[in-house]
Amino acid sequence: MKFNKICVLGLGYIGLPTASTFATNGIQVIGVDVNLQVVETLRSGKPHIFEPGLRTLVQAALGSGNLVISDQPEPADGFIIAVPTPFYADKRADLRFVISAAEAIVPHLRPGNLVVLESTSPPRTTLDIVAPILERSGLKVGPDIHLAYSPERVLPGQILRELIENARVIGGIDRSSAQAGNDLYTLFVRGEIIQTDATTAEMVKLMENTYRDVNIAIANEFARLSDRFGVDVWEAISLANRHPRVNILRPGPGVGGHCISVDPWFLVEAAPDITPLIHTARKVNDAQPHFVVGLVQRLLGVSSQAGLSKKRVAVLGLGYKPDVDDFRESPALEVACLLSKAGANVRAYDPYQAENHSLGLPTMSSLEEALAEAELILLLVNHTLLRTLDPLQIAALTPARLVLDAVNAWPVEAWSAAGFEIHRLGASTARPLS
Numbered sequence: 001m002k003f004n005k006i007c008v009l010g011l012g013y014i015g016l017p018t019a020s021t022f023a024t025n026g027i028q029v030i031g032v033d034v035n036l037q038v039v040e041t042l043r044s045g046k047p048h049i050f051e052p053g054l055r056t057l058v059q060a061a062l063g064s065g066n067l068v069i070s071d072q073p074e075p076a077d078g079f080i081i082a083v084p085t086p087f088y089a090d091k092r093a094d095l096r097f098v099i100s101a102a103e104a105i106v107p108h109l110r111p112g113n114l115v116v117l118e119s120t121s122p123p124r125t126t127l128d129i130v131a132p133i134l135e136r137s138g139l140k141v142g143p144d145i146h147l148a149y150s151p152e153r154v155l156p157g158q159i160l161r162e163l164i165e166n167a168r169v170i171g172g173i174d175r176s177s178a179q180a181g182n183d184l185y186t187l188f189v190r191g192e193i194i195q196t197d198a199t200t201a202e203m204v205k206l207m208e209n210t211y212r213d214v215n216i217a218i219a220n221e222f223a224r225l226s227d228r229f230g231v232d233v234w235e236a237i238s239l240a241n242r243h244p245r246v247n248i249l250r251p252g253p254g255v256g257g258h259c260i261s262v263d264p265w266f267l268v269e270a271a272p273d274i275t276p277l278i279h280t281a282r283k284v285n286d287a288q289p290h291f292v293v294g295l296v297q298r299l300l301g302v303s304s305q306a307g308l309s310k311k312r313v314a315v316l317g318l319g320y321k322p323d324v325d326d327f328r329e330s331p332a333l334e335v336a337c338l339l340s341k342a343g344a345n346v347r348a349y350d351p352y353q354a355e356n357h358s359l360g361l362p363t364m365s366s367l368e369e370a371l372a373e374a375e376l377i378l379l380l381v382n383h384t385l386l387r388t389l390d391p392l393q394i395a396a397l398t399p400a401r402l403v404l405d406a407v408n409a410w411p412v413e414a415w416s417a418a419g420f421e422i423h424r425l426g427a428s429t430a431r432p433l434s
């Protein structure tokens, strides 16, 4: 199938890089977003999200004349739906954006078109939700229009490279839909493109992120066990990982972001009776911020959360993971909020969101401000800008001499030499060999 023009619905972390990459590869692209503010800022060449290299890519795409930003879809050869799939408070998938994007396409559909759903979705969404909506056009999916599910698998922080280089799974509702999807993504994907059916492709995406969630949960439980038994979990993990078939991930303050902390719920919701492991892993990771608060209490010598009242804690790092500006479902932010709710005097700083008042607690404009009166420094995110701080310089900025590093970022010897009593998550009761 040949594509001269496509429409990408949803210009977020996935849709915007995808639309721009198609455009810089010579395809005419209508990038559609329902948020008028996003449309306005993008038209002026300014992405509303941070991702390394994205601004340059968007400007190149707009400059080429191939990318046009709009709040409405229009007729095209292919349509890509890349809208968010959040969840409701009871963890059920909220498919309203997928449904309204599919509905928005209906008036523009023509025979021979391809529609691709990229949004992470519960199994059978393409067949049971999207297909019937598209058929309101009077056209039949299969004989008249191609329909496929193709999950995005890019890692925030490395989206532009992974979009092109990662293997891509295309799940068609029939063979010719999969082939049409293949023809579309071949326009820029350099990784292998593998064709399958739509529901398998949906499962693949959910399985990948669930696999990672379960593996992080076990790392977090290992941290708790190590804390109880006086072991340094980081040393134990690095020794266990010398086994040729073991690769334990990193414990930390929990699992955040819009993907791994959300997607496993789609499987639990779809089949609660056969997913106890996946459900438990979610609960383990969701409880990890409370484990960190418990460590803070212990280090400050208080026996209950009430004892945290007025304790002065400098929280460094609030994003959901290192070197991104994304705070969605961030466990670090949750730790900071839990401490603040318990009455602690929290001064939080994140190099990617200085002086932000919309996060649930205000962030400081500078590291200095966060540290100025602290009694404990709590490092929650392994941002490069925080990992590389010089402990001697920090010692001059704060009266605090107590440190909890929840991500094993700071070298213990250097921080101890600078006068700090430094503890790490999963190692704070461990004693080195004498």
Ligand code: SAJ
Binding pocket: 120, 152, 153, 154, 155, 156, 208, 209, 212, 216, 249, 250, 251, 252, 253, 254, 255, 256, 257, 258, 259, 260, 320, 321, 322, 331
């Ligand atoms: N985390 C740990 N320990 C680790 C690794 C991660 O605690 O060893 C935490 C991170 O700090 C973060 C969370 O897990 O809070 C998720 O981070 P991540 O880097 O594992 O993944 P995401 O959510 O940024 O991106 C994932 C990726 N999926 C997989 O690696 C299987 C990415 O490829 C997907 O495209 C993305 O989800 C998505 O959009 O679904």
